[in-house]
Amino acid sequence: MKRSYPALDMFRLIAAALVVAIHTSPLSGLTEAGDFWLTRVLARIAVPFFLMVSGYFLARGNWNGTNRFLQKTLFLYAASVILYLPVNFYNGNISGLDWVRRLLLDGTLYHLWYFPAAMLGVLIARTLARAGLPAALSVAGVLYLIGLGGDSWYGICTRIPVINIFYNGIFSVCTYTRNGLFYAPIFLLLGAAGFRLRRGLAAAGGVLALLAMSAEALFLRAQNVQRHDSMYLFLPLLMVCLFSLLLDANAGERKSFRSFSLLIYILHPMVILLVRGGAKAVGLQTLLIENSLVHYLAVLAGSCGLAYVLCFLRPARPGAKARAWRELDLSALRHNVHVLQSSLPAGCALMGVVKADAYGHGAVTVARTLWRSGVRAFAVACLTEGIALRKAGIRGEILILGYTPPEEAALLLRWRLSQMVADAAHGQSLADTGFPLRIHLGLDTGMHRLGLPADDYAAISALYQRKNLKVVGIFSHLCVADSLAESDIAYTEAQLTRFYETVAWLRAQGFPTGRVHIQASYGVLNLPEQQSCDYARVGIALYGVRSSDAPVRRPLDLQPVLSLRARVTSVRTLAAGECAGYDRAFQAGRATRIAAVSIGYADGLPRSLPQMGGYVLLRGKKCPLIGRLCMDQALIDVTGAPEAETGDIVTLIGCDGPEMLRAEALAAQCGTITNELLSRLGGRLPVVAR
Ligand SMILES: *Cc1c(COP(=O)(O)O)cnc(C)c1O
Numbered sequence: 001m002k003r004s005y006p007a008l009d010m011f012r013l014i015a016a017a018l019v020v021a022i023h024t025s026p027l028s029g030l031t032e033a034g035d036f037w038l039t040r041v042l043a044r045i046a047v048p049f050f051l052m053v054s055g056y057f058l059a060r061g062n063w064n065g066t067n068r069f070l071q072k073t074l075f076l077y078a079a080s081v082i083l084y085l086p087v088n089f090y091n092g093n094i095s096g097l098d099w100v101r102r103l104l105l106d107g108t109l110y111h112l113w114y115f116p117a118a119m120l121g122v123l124i125a126r127t128l129a130r131a132g133l134p135a136a137l138s139v140a141g142v143l144y145l146i147g148l149g150g151d152s153w154y155g156i157c158t159r160i161p162v163i164n165i166f167y168n169g170i171f172s173v174c175t176y177t178r179n180g181l182f183y184a185p186i187f188l189l190l191g192a193a194g195f196r197l198r199r200g201l202a203a204a205g206g207v208l209a210l211l212a213m214s215a216e217a218l219f220l221r222a223q224n225v226q227r228h229d230s231m232y233l234f235l236p237l238l239m240v241c242l243f244s245l246l247l248d249a250n251a252g253e254r255k256s257f258r259s260f261s262l263l264i265y266i267l268h269p270m271v272i273l274l275v276r277g278g279a280k281a282v283g284l285q286t287l288l289i290e291n292s293l294v295h296y297l298a299v300l301a302g303s304c305g306l307a308y309v310l311c312f313l314r315p316a317r318p319g320a321k322a323r324a325w326r327e328l329d330l331s332a333l334r335h336n337v338h339v340l341q342s343s344l345p346a347g348c349a350l351m352g353v354v355k356a357d358a359y360g361h362g363a364v365t366v367a368r369t370l371w372r373s374g375v376r377a378f379a380v381a382c383l384t385e386g387i388a389l390r391k392a393g394i395r396g397e398i399l400i401l402g403y404t405p406p407e408e409a410a411l412l413l414r415w416r417l418s419q420m421v422a423d424a425a426h427g428q429s430l431a432d433t434g435f436p437l438r439i440h441l442g443l444d445t446g447m448h449r450l451g452l453p454a455d456d457y458a459a460i461s462a463l464y465q466r467k468n469l470k471v472v473g474i475f476s477h478l479c480v481a482d483s484l485a486e487s488d489i490a491y492t493e494a495q496l497t498r499f500y501e502t503v504a505w506l507r508a509q510g511f512p513t514g515r516v517h518i519q520a521s522y523g524v525l526n527l528p529e530q531q532s533c534d535y536a537r538v539g540i541a542l543y544g545v546r547s548s549d550a551p552v553r554r555p556l557d558l559q560p561v562l563s564l565r566a567r568v569t570s571v572r573t574l575a576a577g578e579c580a581g582y583d584r585a586f587q588a589g590r591a592t593r594i595a596a597v598s599i600g601y602a603d604g605l606p607r608s609l610p611q612m613g614g615y616v617l618l619r620g621k622k623c624p625l626i627g628r629l630c631m632d633q634a635l636i637d638v639t640g641a642p643e644a645e646t647g648d649i650v651t652l653i654g655c656d657g658p659e660m661l662r663a664e665a666l667a668a669q670c671g672t673i674t675n676e677l678l679s680r681l682g683g684r685l686p687v688v689a690r
Pocket of ligand 1: 353355401477519520521522537538539540541675
């Protein structure tokens with residue numbers, strides 16, 4: 001097995017130790033120049049590294065995690081501000097507007113500038129990233145250059161009077177240019193870019209960049225032009241090389257290092273005070289304070305100790321990948337949006353159908369990704385699903401495809417949801433509530449499930465007379481568009497004809513139709529383009545799977561979005577004749593190596609799966625499911641993968657090495673369609689986006 005080496009998380013510890021060095025000057029008692037190089041040059045990689053890691057992970061999640069990042073950073077900042085209030089009091093610099101200015105821009109104590117800078121930086125970086133990375137990096141690069149002129153290159157740049165006035169203006173607002181505007185965006189975006197250079201190139205480039213940056217720093221110091229020493233011309237280049245090397249070596253993660261390094265960052269100034277106070281109290285100033293190296297080590301050890309205790313006290317939460325999870329490939333989702341949208345005629349937009357927790361994919365994650373890909377209309381099954389999307393910040397059109405009782409009409413208004421009209425009585429009862437409601441007229445063209453009969457013009461015009469109902473859309477649903485049988489095609493044609501006849505009649509009457517829509521996934525995959533449509537309500541195809549393996553007329557290059565994974569929890573060997581599982585349903589014909597897996601029918605898998613020939617992927621090999629599927633667990637035969645061990649990842653849908661388990665095949669095995677299989681995947685399975 002490949003040895004995991006969580007380089008990114010490990011480097012956080014090094015970066016934290018470097019930050020402590022910046023604030024304790026470990027070499028100052030030995031060599032002034034050496035200390036300058038260590039704390040004002042080398043250690044300046046620490047904060048950019050933290051920013052790059054944040055940018056890297058935020059971008060990998062398509063910046064969806066931005067709000068959570070901001071909330072968490074705000075919380076940490078607030079806690080740190082409170083923690084250091086006594087120090088502010090002691091220093092006497094807490095009064096008045098200046099403290100508020102520092103709270104918002106510079107941080108209330110010297111190291112706390114990082115938090116407001118990270119928050120502002122992420123907002124700027126995300127906004128810039130929408131324009132594409134090259135453009136974003138260019139703008140952030142210009143901002144960095146401006147910041148540089150107010151930092152280590154200050155004395156040189158301000159020799160020009162206009163520039164001097166410019167920086168005077170900047171510094172009347174903030175103390176340094178090393179902040180969320182000039183400094184953070186470039187590193188967040190370089191992290192987001194995640195450049196991967198060849199290892200040799202990155203190593204050589206890194207060494208050269210460090211040499212160049214050292215020369216730059218020593219030159220500027222000799223010129224005595226530095227106003228501050230956080231920013232250098234060669235720093236971004238050095239960071240790109242370093243980060244590339246780390247990404248290259250990175251495998252796995254060590255989450256505990258994250259909180260540990262963060263706590264060292266937050267707490268070390270407090271420890272500096274404690275060490276100094278303690279040294280004075282016990283008369284050890286010569287050793288603990290005056291010896292700069294010992295002082296540094298004491299502060300570092302104290303910070304580590306304190307951080308360790310706090311980490312230990314923090315209640316731990318189970319990891320998302322501890323048991324079983326739904327893994328989303330968001331780039332596949334974006335790809336599918338693009339492919340589907342391009343397959344539609346101009347003027348026809350994609351309505352993302354995200355009912356049933358987005359067919360088991362996680363409605364909020366999916367809807368946010370769709371929104372970022374330009375989708376502005378969504379369909380859900382019921383009121384609760386619509387409200388959940390609004391609460392998650394989804395704007396645009398949200399259509400409820402199912403019946404909503406008139407008693408709930410106020411909620412439709414409150415959350416600005418559009419309601420389909422199930423029949424004439426439903427329409428009347430919604431109108432009777434008096435609420436101004438946005439509705440899509442459902443027309444029954446042959447499915448006979450919901451909607452007003454398409455030829456019941458009297459009922460339709462009656463609804464148009466009700467002034468409080470605003471018809472913003474008209475639609476119908478096709479019930480055999482997935483079939484290429486001749487009679488089914490004829491049925492679909494008849495449905496389409498009825499639909500367009502009614503639409504034409506409405507237009508002739510001068511009734512506004514709002515948005516017209518009839519195609520669902522198979523309407524897109526099997527029908528010619530519908531010219532007069534404003535939406536295609538696409539569900540299953542969005543997720544990159546078809547309902548079944550039945551052929552379609554217009555196969556599109558769609559990629560599956562979801563993988564379903566679980567873990568091996570125990571491995572054992574059965575002797576020939578021994579049995580396993582409920583009902584003794586499996587009996588070993590020969591010595592058999594079996595494993596328990598942490599997923600079961602309560603997670604949405606069909607209980608019949610093992611009996612239907614179901615299998616899983618483990619270490620790139622097919623392993624049959626055996627015995628009865630349990631509520632929370634499954635048994636598999638791992639005789640063909642003898643290295644299997646506890647903790648191994650088991651794939652139930654998706655790729656593992658050369659093998660791929662398709663949802664269509666699994667659904668067919670169990671006598672159902674992927675729509676059912678996927679939408680049943682339970683809420684107990686965390687959604688992990690990658
Ligand atoms: C579920 C549903 C859709 C989406 O169907 P797919 O085949 O998954 O694309 C569209 N319209 C209505 C009315 C639906 O109920």
